[in-house]
Amino acid sequence: MQEVRRSLPIFPYREDLLRAITEHQILVIEGETGSGKTTQIPQYLMEDGYTKGGMKIGCTQPRRVAAMSVAARVAEETSVKLGNEVGYSIRFEDCTSERTVLKYMTDGMLLREFLTEPDLASYSVVIIDEAHERTLHTDILFGLIKDIARFRSDLKVLVASATLDTERFSCFFDDAPVFRIPGRRFPVDIFYTKIHVTQSPGDILVFLTGQEEIETCCELLQERCRRLGSKIAELVILPIYANLPSDMQAKIFSPTPPGARKVVVATNIAETSLTIDGIIYVIDPGFCKQKSYNARTGMESLIVTPCSRASANQRAGRAGRVAAGKCFRLYTAWAFKHEMEETTVPEIQRTNLGNVVLLLKSLGINDLIHFDFMDPPPHETLVLALEQLYALGALNHLGELTKLGRRMAELPVDPMLSKMILASEQYKCSEEILSIAAMLSVNNSIFYRPKDKVVHADNARMNFTVPGGDHLVLLNVYNQWVESGFSTQWCYENFIQFRSMRRARDVRDQLEGLMERIEVEVVSAQDDCVPIRKAITAGYFYHTARLSKGGYKTVKHQQTVYVHPNSCLFEEQPRWLIYHELVFTTKEFMRQVIEIDSGWLLEVAPHYYKSKELEDSSSKKMPRKQGKSKDELG
Numbered sequence: 001m002q003e004v005r006r007s008l009p010i011f012p013y014r015e016d017l018l019r020a021i022t023e024h025q026i027l028v029i030e031g032e033t034g035s036g037k038t039t040q041i042p043q044y045l046m047e048d049g050y051t052k053g054g055m056k057i058g059c060t061q062p063r064r065v066a067a068m069s070v071a072a073r074v075a076e077e078t079s080v081k082l083g084n085e086v087g088y089s090i091r092f093e094d095c096t097s098e099r100t101v102l103k104y105m106t107d108g109m110l111l112r113e114f115l116t117e118p119d120l121a122s123y124s125v126v127i128i129d130e131a132h133e134r135t136l137h138t139d140i141l142f143g144l145i146k147d148i149a150r151f152r153s154d155l156k157v158l159v160a161s162a163t164l165d166t167e168r169f170s171c172f173f174d175d176a177p178v179f180r181i182p183g184r185r186f187p188v189d190i191f192y193t194k195i196h197v198t199q200s201p202g203d204i205l206v207f208l209t210g211q212e213e214i215e216t217c218c219e220l221l222q223e224r225c226r227r228l229g230s231k232i233a234e235l236v237i238l239p240i241y242a243n244l245p246s247d248m249q250a251k252i253f254s255p256t257p258p259g260a261r262k263v264v265v266a267t268n269i270a271e272t273s274l275t276i277d278g279i280i281y282v283i284d285p286g287f288c289k290q291k292s293y294n295a296r297t298g299m300e301s302l303i304v305t306p307c308s309r310a311s312a313n314q315r316a317g318r319a320g321r322v323a324a325g326k327c328f329r330l331y332t333a334w335a336f337k338h339e340m341e342e343t344t345v346p347e348i349q350r351t352n353l354g355n356v357v358l359l360l361k362s363l364g365i366n367d368l369i370h371f372d373f374m375d376p377p378p379h380e381t382l383v384l385a386l387e388q389l390y391a392l393g394a395l396n397h398l399g400e401l402t403k404l405g406r407r408m409a410e411l412p413v414d415p416m417l418s419k420m421i422l423a424s425e426q427y428k429c430s431e432e433i434l435s436i437a438a439m440l441s442v443n444n445s446i447f448y449r450p451k452d453k454v455v456h457a458d459n460a461r462m463n464f465t466v467p468g469g470d471h472l473v474l475l476n477v478y479n480q481w482v483e484s485g486f487s488t489q490w491c492y493e494n495f496i497q498f499r500s501m502r503r504a505r506d507v508r509d510q511l512e513g514l515m516e517r518i519e520v521e522v523v524s525a526q527d528d529c530v531p532i533r534k535a536i537t538a539g540y541f542y543h544t545a546r547l548s549k550g551g552y553k554t555v556k557h558q559q560t561v562y563v564h565p566n567s568c569l570f571e572e573q574p575r576w577l578i579y580h581e582l583v584f585t586t587k588e589f590m591r592q593v594i595e596i597d598s599g600w601l602l603e604v605a606p607h608y609y610k611s612k613e614l615e616d617s618s619s620k621k622m623p624r625k626q627g628k629s630k631d632e633l634g
Helices: 002-007 011-023 037-047 064-077 107-116 136-151 166-172 211-231 246-253 309-320 333-338 354-362 379-391 403-410 415-426 430-440 451-462 470-483 488-493 498-517 529-543 598-604
Strands: 026-031 056-061 086-090 093-095 102-106 123-128 156-161 178-181 188-191 203-207 235-240 261-266 279-284 287-294 299-306 325-329 544-548 551-554 560-563 576-584 588-595
Touching: 002 011, 011 026, 011 037, 011 178, 026 037, 026 166, 037 056, 037 064, 037 102, 037 123, 037 156, 056 064, 056 107, 064 086, 064 102, 064 246, 102 107, 107 136, 107 354, 123 136, 136 156, 136 354, 156 166, 166 178, 188 309, 203 309, 211 235, 211 261, 235 246, 246 261, 279 309, 299 576, 309 325, 354 379, 354 403, 354 415, 379 529, 403 415, 415 430, 415 529, 430 470, 430 498, 430 529, 470 488, 470 498, 470 529, 470 588, 488 498, 529 544, 529 576, 529 588, 529 598, 560 576
Parallel strands: 026 156, 026 178, 056 102, 056 123, 086 102, 123 156, 188 325, 203 261, 203 279, 235 261, 279 325, 560 588
Antiparallel strands: 086 093, 287 299, 544 551, 544 576, 551 560, 576 588
């Protein structure tokens, strides 16, 4: 392992780098992905005495998977147990101890540390890694860290980036010097064509946009290999995406068996955050999934868009790590030149800022318009976030944080979700709401539907249906799993993903711990679902839709939306719904919906909804399908 460390492109520059860090407080480091900057620089700093007296080195990563896998690698290289001297911290999972001096974490976790330690006094060095990804949290960190560095002259700040955007970073940090580490790059031939079975040995990396696409692709490849049998050499097919269980993620790093070829099917997580050895061929269809936010309608959607030219070049570069490689682009050279943006739009300019505004307000930063952003977010997005927090009761009419807002900021979840959790105190159903919140935060990966057992899986899912809506279905799944003694077998029989359930349990435990900290008593509603639905309404009244002649429309913006086909209310068509999120796939689908009573909206958000808006003009014309309404059925 020490041999491998010495063979990394960064190794010859160790002394120069440490000298530069001693001489300058802020240093921008540009190094090709795979040069070893993420794993080696923190170790050099440890060896150079930056962790004396228990001081910590913090290294942020934009992605959970990267923080976990890099920390595991460095713990191995330094021969310590993960969680002791070297650890990681991601949302809802803390693998550190008192002894931890090198901490890898997601950028969001470092932001939360500002709440308890506004000057980051326990850190001697902060490394913002993969800065070119320009995630929302990274951009906020830039502003905050630039500010602290001015009055904490002993704090070293390293901004590490993989692409040529380093001039921007240097400029932003008052012309900080740039330290360049040449990468170990072999030539990469780029083909705008299709691929062949005739290529010489070497592993393949395929970039796709998301979990569903990746799983389908893996199935197709396996099916095709099965049909060809022994006519072709063995193909090891491995998926990698953020929701994948960690033991499955680890498989992509294991060496390819002799005589076989490995195919890694990945999201853009493998573009810069992870380095996989042995890749000679890259297949790039040229797309990625991007969050885009419409401040007018308040709708956030994940849309598949062409990736930027910078991303495409980054992807191609993955092929030239171990030998000369080839990149097959499944689009034309013309499209590359004319249809792709130069660089990706920073996330801060295309996302809902509710969370960030709440966090900055709780750090005492009130003047958001003049906050030092590298790329300021659109004005209307900021205004909308402030409006939303005011409607939720987190800010008063002067835009100052309320007592409720301070408690909301303590919970590391979206403001609407934290409002729902805190409202559960008033409605005496916090037991149930915590389970629902935990289930909502593990994404849509609870039920799985293997292609060969679709009917069984759908039947199993139907068995969990309870009146009222999807949130109550999730609660039912969680409660039944608890009753089964958290059984793996039970999950297997009911087509439930055990990993997701285990993560939900961890999230729930963490949230319960935070409830103690903000002094909320955890009590149960005892089989009464009305208080639960009211608490959800208190957090998500922004997301209300009403049934009219032409289908569902959002109440505030009259935007046409549809119930997701997976929902238990898909065929029911209740008059009033609250949805957890809107996703745009083939059309605007409401995911995780629950039936509510329009009167509750006036109860939970009287200053947001006027009774005139909630008058039900359609009530005479719309016959209900069932005989009794669900409210009468309790």
